Amino acid sequence: xxxxxxxxxxxxxxxxxxxxxxxxxxxxxxxxxxxxxxxxxxxxxxxxxxxxxxxxxxxxxxxxxxxxxxxxxxxxxxxxxxxxxxxxxxxxxxxxxxxxxxxxxxxxxxxxxxxxxxxxxxxxxxxxxxxxxxxxxxxxxx
Amino acid sequence: xxxxxxxxxxxxxxxxxxxxxxxxxxxxxxxxxxxxxxxxxxxxxxxxxxxxxxxxxxxxxxxxxxxxxxxxxxxxxxxxxxxxxxxxxxxxxxxxxxxxxxxxxxxxxxxxxxxxxxxxxxxxxxxxxxxxxxxxxxxxxx
Numbered sequence: 001x002x003x004x005x006x007x008x009x010x011x012x013x014x015x016x017x018x019x020x021x022x023x024x025x026x027x028x029x030x031x032x033x034x035x036x037x038x039x040x041x042x043x044x045x046x047x048x049x050x051x052x053x054x055x056x057x058x059x060x061x062x063x064x065x066x067x068x069x070x071x072x073x074x075x076x077x078x079x080x081x082x083x084x085x086x087x088x089x090x091x092x093x094x095x096x097x098x099x100x101x102x103x104x105x106x107x108x109x110x111x112x113x114x115x116x117x118x119x120x121x122x123x124x125x126x127x128x129x130x131x132x133x134x135x136x137x138x139x140x141x142x
Numbered sequence: 143x144x145x146x147x148x149x150x151x152x153x154x155x156x157x158x159x160x161x162x163x164x165x166x167x168x169x170x171x172x173x174x175x176x177x178x179x180x181x182x183x184x185x186x187x188x189x190x191x192x193x194x195x196x197x198x199x200x201x202x203x204x205x206x207x208x209x210x211x212x213x214x215x216x217x218x219x220x221x222x223x224x225x226x227x228x229x230x231x232x233x234x235x236x237x238x239x240x241x242x243x244x245x246x247x248x249x250x251x252x253x254x255x256x257x258x259x260x261x262x263x264x265x266x267x268x269x270x271x272x273x274x275x276x277x278x279x280x281x282x283x284x
Binding site: 009010011012033034035036038039040041043061062063064066068085086087089091092093094111113114115116 | 235
């Protein structure tokens with residue numbers, strides 16, 4: 001099936017994110033936007049199709065999300081889901097378990113960079129169940 | 143005089159950037175968007191009124207600019223000026239002398255973070271002369 005990507009920001013969308021597909025439910029696209037290793041701030045645009053989200057995971061260095069288009073969800077383990085829209089910033093502390101992705105009915109794009117990128121490692125955990133994902137979608141509509 | 147800030151992005155505009163006014167020609171606004179020092183990736187939104195630009199300067203850690211609205215200019219010492227629009231990314235190497243700001247007829251906003259922020263220092267130099275600024279505006283219209 002051919003998925004056409006909805007235009008929701010001015011940033012490059014890149015290629016289908018096959019490298020991380022094993023850690024995602026649904027299709028995503030990845031565009032690395034930086035290349036200068038001297039800066040030590042690698043930034044990429046991640047675009048999620050409606051319903052797509054990544055697995056529960058954490059980063060040893062933490063992560064910064066800069067929301068640039070569409071509507072998404074961010075949830076930390078044991079906390080309510082948060083609706084994300086363009087202009088929002090999410091700061092994720094080191095080793096905090098969380099997931100992020102599109103809402104069930106919207107495309108979603110965020111820029112992402114890791115905190116302390118020179119030493120950061122990602123720890124991937126289990127997928128977000130359909131039950132938990134549906135509950136998150138219900139929470140943000142209230 | 144009361145300047146009303148034109149809405150050119152979804153990100154917070156913050157307060158008038160009086161702390162750095164001595165290094166700017168024209169008015170700018172600064173919105174720090176992050177607070178978690180554990181991440182070591184401080185990001186701020188800088189908004190320039192039409193005609194506003196910062197002085198020639200460099201960063202020991204380099205700098206990353208993420209363009210989110212309006213039209214701006216980036217120029218490195220001895221190189222042609224570049225037009226900046228939403229969706230553009232500028233990577234500025236350590237100690238590279240440069241300036242950035244709005245075009246003469248547009249508001250402009252970029253997110254900015256420094257490379258290697260824990261050790262970065264800014265080195266501020268002379269203002270961009272009206273002659274050089276006008277020449278840069280002419281270059282980007284060609």
